Amino acid sequence: MKQKPGQPPILPDPAAAVEPHSHRFFRNTACRYFPCHQGVAPEEFNCLFCYCPLYFLKDCGGTPDMSRGIKDCTPCVKPHAAGGYDRVLARLKREFEKMRQATKKSPGSEPQGDSSPR
Numbered sequence: 666m667k668q669k670p671g672q673p674p675i676l677p678d679p680a681a682a683v684e685p686h687s688h689r690f691f692r693n694t695a696c697r698y699f700p701c702h703q704g705v706a707p708e709e710f711n712c713l714f715c716y717c718p719l720y721f722l723k724d725c726g727g728t729p730d731m732s733r734g735i736k737d738c739t740p741c742v743k744p745h746a747a748g749g750y751d752r753v754l755a756r757l758k759r760e761f762e763k764m765r766q767a768t769k770k771s772p773g774s775e776p777q778g779d780s781s782p783r
Contacts, residue, residue, distance in 0.1 A: 702740070705745050705746045709747060714753055726743065727741035727744070728743070
């Protein structure tokens with residue numbers, strides 16, 4: 666159904682079937698780079714973490730190559746293979762908990778709110 670100019674947006678039918686846990690898996694076979702990593706069957710390849718949220722960690726738990734000080738994640742398939750969603754989220758939770766604990770230990774690190782004049 667095509668939307669006509671000036672009409673409200675066409676929203677998906679809420680009664681349509683939704684795959685259970687669809688927030689955990691996404692595959693974009695139309696991507697010109699798909700599959701961007703070798704070692705995972707295309708039908709199992711998860712594109713959800715196209716840009717790995719663990720990249721900022723020195724020891725991310727993956728198998729990156731370091732070339733001239735740049736982390737190259739091309740050989741890593743951990744976020745894209747089965748169980749990748751759970752591994753990434755578990756690690757993020759641990760890292761955020763470490764940050765919270767470090768913030769609690771640092772004096773004066775608690776946010777004081779905005780005291781600027783309005």
